[in-house]
Amino acid sequence: MLCIETYWKDAQVCRCPVCNHAFERRPDLKVNTFISELASNVLSLKAKDFDTWSAHSLQASPGAGVLCGICTDTPQEAIKSCVECQTSYCDVHLAPHHLAPGLKKHTLIEPVASLEGRICEEHNKLLMWFCRDDSALLCDVCSSSRHKEHSVVPVERAYDEKKNLLEHTEGKVQRMIQERLQNVVKVKESVKLSKTETEKVTASGQKTVEQEAGGVISESLKNSVSQLRTTLNKMNTDIQKLCDRSDVSNKATLRYMQQYEVNVLLDPDTAHPLLMISDDLKQVRYSMRSGWLANQISNPSMFTEHLAVLGNRSFSSRKFYFEVYVGQKTEWCLGMAAASVQRRGSLSRDSRSGLWAMWFLENKFETFNSPDELVHFGKVERIGVFVDYDRGQISFWDTEAATLIYSFTECFFTEELYPYFNPLLRIFSFCATLHADSSISP
Known part of the structure; x- marks a missing residue:
């Protein structure tokens, strides 16, 4: 200016x-206060991004996809990595480290990929600490020498702190976007009304001027319409940029959660008698086998009224993730269940049910414990379920669109959790994909 x-x-x-x-x-x-404030907030967000280390690589699941560095024919999965050798070993090639006196002193850790990038170049030790003052990764020697007066925390804690800060900032940006979108809608309505009035005035003025001065059109009216169109186009461009940034953030978050993917199979002992489980224990569908009901009702682990089945493994700590392919099915319910969930008789749809699940019916999503309360709308084919047991969080994602459907937060888990699947009373099949390589069709 x-x-x-x-x-x-x-x-x-x-x-x-x-x-x-x-x-x-x-x-x-x-000054255009809307664009000025928007630019300031985006620049502030960029300044808070991680700039010194990759949190995802530091938090990778131990042993996930790490192969032995010594095997020459078919590489076997590594069971340990050696800090001094900077190599990962299978159980066969790890034997010298247990037998040779010189190798027994080496430091063995859970298998990790790219071990050379996680070793201190000065002291040849694993980088396990993070200095808040210098924003640097440290080994044990670095943390106890020149950084001993600094604020030093474990890498895992530093990662969680930065991730929480990023989630908080993203939440603020999302709220800011919603507020701006609402303002833009109001501006669009105002511009539309102004444009209509301007066109009426322009048409009337043009007719009068043409009659009186040979068809000369008012330049001021033409300029006003042009300026309004330019302003509206610029606002649409700015809004699209913000939406694109949000999509990138969602995809990165989903990729982070998929690091914790686990392979869970269905437990036939918990299945309702009218459910059919596939031989590979990865698919479930409704089957009208009423004659079989009487022979199976005595199993104490099965559901007797809810058409449900549980996963074969439980979780009581840390993070884990799995995916379920529902295809074109129009009704289903899935999520997590407490070990003590009601198996016999009816299951009340309230906070005492012991279920944290999503209920889908004809494009509408609601939580199992809050019927008739719409939380999301639209069709999905593959659902990703992410659980952070220690933080009391269960999130449901549309993996194809990388969109968050709903999150249960601030939950207080006191017992083991099991994956929960319910195809409900529809004739279409419902198949649970419990790891990324499976495929399902209704």
Whole structure:
């Protein structure tokens, strides 16, 4: 603004440097507060991004996909990595480290990929600490020597702190986007109304001028319409940029959760008698086998009224993730169940049920414990379920669109959790994909 004011100060005619329009009198310049505030918030968010280390690589699941560095024929899965050798070993090639006196002193850790990138170049020890003062990764020697007066925390804790900060910042940005979108809707309505009125005035003025002055059109009216269109187009562009940034953030979050993917099979002993489990224990469907009901009702682990089945493994700590492919099925319920969930008789749809699940019916999502309360809308084919047991969080994602459907937060888990699947009373099949390589069709 200072630049153009200086330019007009010495000019004989005030002319716009963009459209070259000449003003009869010098216009009053104003700051576009919406765009200015939006730019400031985005720049502030960028300044808080991670810049010194990759949190995802540090938090990778131990042993996930790490192969023995010594095997020559078919590489076997590594069971340990040696800090001094900077190599991962299978159970066969690890034997010398247990037998040779010189190798017994080596430091063995859970198998990790790219071990050389996690070793201190100065002391040849594993980088296990993070200095908050210098924003640097440290080994045991670094943390106890020149960084001993600094604020030093384990890498895992530093990662959680930065992740929480990023989630908090992303939440603020999402709220800001919603507020701006609401304001833009109001602006669009105002612009639309102004445009309609302007077109009426323009048409009326054009008719009058054409009759009186040979069809000369008012330049001021044409310029007003042009300026309104330019402003609206710029707002649409800015909003699209914010939406694109949100999509990138969601995809990164989903990729982080998929690091904790586990392979869970269905437990036939818990299945309702009218459910059919596939031979590979990865698919379940409804089957009208009423004659079989009487022979199976005595099993104490099965569900007797809810058409449900549980996964074959439980979880009581840390993080884990699995995916379920529901295809075109129009009704289903899935999530997590407490070990003490009611198996016999009816299951009440309230907070005492011991279920943290999503209920889907004809494009509408609601939680099992809050019927008739819409939390999401639309069709999905593959659901990702992420559980952070220690933080009391269960999240449901549309993996195809990388969109969060709903999250249970601030839950207080006191017992083991099991994956829960319910195809409900529809004739279409419902198949549970419990690891990424499976495929399902209704």
